[in-house]
Amino acid sequence: MAEQRVSQLGLTVRGFTGGPFAQNSYLVVCVETKLGILVDAGAAAGEMLRTADAEGVRIEQIVLTHAHLDHMDGLPLAKRESRAPVLLHPEDEPLYYAAPTQAQRFGMEMEPLPPLDGRLSHGEMVRVGNCELQVRHTPGHAPGHVILVGDGLALVGDCVFAGSIGRTDLPGGDLQQLMKSIRTQILTLSDETALYTGHGPETTVGHERVSNPFLVPDLGGRGFA
Known part of the structure; x- marks a missing residue:
């Protein structure tokens, strides 16, 4: 379990890592209301749920x-x-319903x-208690990412x-789309913005902007010139 951080929004963000892919899922909680969301539900879902229950x-x-x-x-x-609604971008619904094939692979x-309960769309706001997070469609690693x-x-x-980008060799992956998503939806954020990733440690926009070998031309990356 990652260290709990309190954001400027009044949210705590805590990461939980599990499974053979060491995937990070996140428990995001509004400090004032004790209402929360799960961002992804990987192998550490049980630990996230126990933590949420213990903290009310x-x-x-x-x-x-x-x-x-x-x-x-x-x-x-x-x-x-939790009985909470499950939300996903519609362009990833084919992958969702192909989960048995993914597992077999x-x-x-x-x-x-x-069953899915709702669809996410670019620009909409996801409420977390008294706080909100904006959804941004970032295809490339997956069509509905x-x-x-x-x-x-x-x-x-x-x-x-931290130091890498998502793979694009799985069904629906597209390197050009991924690079565009990173350029337009992530690198436009302030350098101080904390990035909570699906694998590996937390990083920041500023750190990746100058040190990520896939993003910096001088380090062998494609760059965005």
């Missing part, structure tokens, strides 16, 4: 950044225990996923990592 947090929504197996293999449990078994952006923070799924 009510989970109001489960937001999926995208529909790859490692970001939703704990979703059946999360849905069953990696030699894994997976409990059937619950989204990030959630607030003042001083962004939950970026598998769009960008």
Whole structure:
């Protein structure tokens, strides 16, 4: 479990890592109201739910950044225990309903996923108690990939990592789209913005802008000139 951080918005953001892919899922909570959301529901979903229960947090929504197996293999449990609506961008619905095929590809078994309850769209606001996070559509790693952006923070799924970017060799991946998403939706944020990633440690926009080898031309990346 990652260290809890309090954002300028009055939110706490805590990461939980689990499973063979070491995937990060996040419990995001409004400090004032004790209402929260889950951002992705990977193998650490049980730990997130136990933490929420112990702290008196009510989970109001489960937001999926995208529909790859490692970001939703704990979703059946999360849905069953929280009864919260599950939200996904519509362009990732085919991947969502192909979860059994994804599991088979990696030699894994997976409990059937619950029906989706709602669709995310670019620019809409996701409420977390008295706070809000903006949905931004960031295709490239997956067709319906989204990030959630607030003042001083962004939950970026598998769009960008500390020192790397999301892979684009899976079905629906597109490197040009991914680079455009990073350029227009992430690197336009302030350098101080904390990036909570789907794998690996937290980073910042400023750090990735000058040190990520996939983004900086002098380090061998494509760059954005």
